[in-house]
Amino acid sequence: MAVTSNDFARIPDEMTITEDAATFIEGLRHDHIPAEAIRIGLRCILDAAGLYVAGSEEHSVHMLIDEARDIGGRADARLLGGAGLKVPVGMAARVLGTAGHAHDWDDTQVSVDPAHVYGLLTHPTIPPLTAALTVGQMLGGIDGKRLMTAFQAGVEVESKISEWMLPQHYLSGKHSSGTVGTFGAFAAAAWLLGLKGRELRHGFGIAASFASGIRCNFGTMTKPLHVGRASENGVTAALLAKRGYTADPAALDGPWGFLAVMGGGVSPEKMAQGFGKTWSIVEPGVSIKPYPCGILTHPTMDLMLRLVTEADVKPEEIETISIHAGTNILKPIRYPIASNHLEAKFSLPAEVSMIALVRQAGKREFSDEFVASSAMQDMQRRVKTQFDPKIEAMGFDKVRSRITIHRKDGSLVEGWADERYRGGPDNPMTDAEVEAKMRSCCAGVLDSAAQDRLIAAVWGIESAADASAIVGLMP
Structure with a gap:
């Protein structure tokens, strides 16, 4: 039986989601990740790479690029579309994350729970991947296994939080890719920065207060900005926590925590899934979109x-x-x-x-x-x-x-209509189709040789000495 926010006052001590998520991040190693999760992760990263390129053409992204160029600052990470210019990591994440969602073509988390009204929850890849790529550059480069581990940490934390929340979150007008996406970006950044103990738990609290995004902005420039801000806010939360900034160390839990206040409550029976016991990227999986729309x-x-x-x-x-x-x-x-x-x-x-x-x-x-x-x-x-x-x-x-x-x-x-929608886990696009989609995203921006290099770099990212360098293959 699902629990509503009105019931939370009776069960604050039973919720340990913040602690469980933090423990998962602290203990995660690359060899913990199933091979199937790695395989799907590579497909998601390839899909995202094309979407970053496609988004770089958008007028909304050009305005963010201009804003970042005008503000300037520390040269942490490459500014997408900035002709090689580097900017502070949060600003780089805002632009890259917005570009990734600019066409509404990024992958979608799947749920098989009929209580989830739309069966489809957050766009899981862009926030954690953006955080991993930008923080990785700030750190001077990270190898492919570190990037993949950070990315998988973010997808898992984001997807489980989204799955466990009641659908009231979406029905009441919140945009989960902006709200829950913040935790995906935070988890990826926190893993790369090596956050542990109270710093890590405080970071979740900071991220919880940053998380935002409302559905009235669907169909406007601000809808993709939700994902750009989720990417930026997750990175910022991790950086502030590393400096010792404090917040509630159990901010996902209890009557005043994120899940009660923003989510309308949780489904307690799902919390037994835990983080990293079953991997959401594998089961129930993600869908890679054939069309650039909802x-x-x-x-x-x-x-x-x-x-x-x-x-x-x-x-x-x-x-x-x-x-x-x-x-x-x-x-x-x-x-x-x-x-x-x-x-x-x-x-x-x-x-x-x-x-x-x-x-x-x-x-x-x-x-x-x-x-x-x-x-x-x-x-x-x-x-x-x-x-x-x-x-x-x-x-x-x-x-x-x-x-x-x-x-x-x-x-x-x-x-x-066929209920087994194309691109979903039970009717997936082939690797060749994902590559073809990526090329269609890059058309008019990268020539075929540049597309070849980017595709090869993603498929080989696990063995890369500096995986974050793939951003240099983009505009």
Whole structure:
């Protein structure tokens, strides 16, 4: 039975999540990490590398780069898009982390718990990987096994906290990639900095007060900034803790701790999972996104692609498109007509229209120019989303939807989305497909030879003498 925040006053002594997380970080060694976690971790890092490159093109990231350049400061870590300039580690993490989430294309934590309303929680890779890469540079370089260990520490801590929280956290308007992502970045930075004892526990307390991100900013520049700030704040919390800055050493626990105040409580039965006993990156796993938008829309987009391909539906033949879904999709995917690429990431009409028009939805389609085109604006107005009580009654453990395409000749093309969404653990992208996605992210920024070097560097990162140097292969 899940416990709500109102119950926490009765069980503060039973919660030891902060202590358990700290003990996990203190004791973690590379040889503790399962081989399958390493394999998946390499795929996640390759995916992220492409996303950092793609994000470097974004206007929102350019503004952060300009801000970092204007502020200046200690030359700790390379500024993405800064032509080799180095800036303080927190500022470097803010820019790199924002770039990694700028296209909303980064991987997603999976849950098999039907109590988790959307079944999908935080974007686990970017905050801890960003922290590891930037702190690693600040330390003068770190070998590949150290980078992988720090990254895995962050993913595990972030994912378990996200899994154990009640879905009220998300339903009440918090953005877990900004809030819980802070702990992922902190755990990675803390491991690299060698934090132990009270310093490590105080660091969790600092991170808990930094953690922030609200869903009203979905569809704006500030949504990816949530992840950039999570990266920066996690690093800053670790640095302050190392200096002796104090906070509550059990800040995840109790009636006034993060999980009660920000999370609405926890599921006590899940806490027995512990950290590093089962590895969340393996079980239940992560999904690598085929499309640069909210994962909740991906099964619907795949269905649309299947329908227009199999029936050879031309754009000019379409009268209307009806999308039937439950509130788990229709509430967060909130823009009825997208006017720019940021809104399109949270607009089913926009995403389905891309597929209807050009049978793909990638970096080119998620651009302001394409979204604002007359063809896109016209097609979006032919798409209607409809609440379906029968789908709602099936529950939220899967992302369910159906589409009916009404042709101008009166014929219908319709079908149901595959609940095994492409990119998820039970229908994963191949390594070759992950590489192809990475190349599509880098198109127009890095030439094919530079892409080859970056791909080779990631696949070989475990044996690298300085793994943080891969940032130098980016713009």
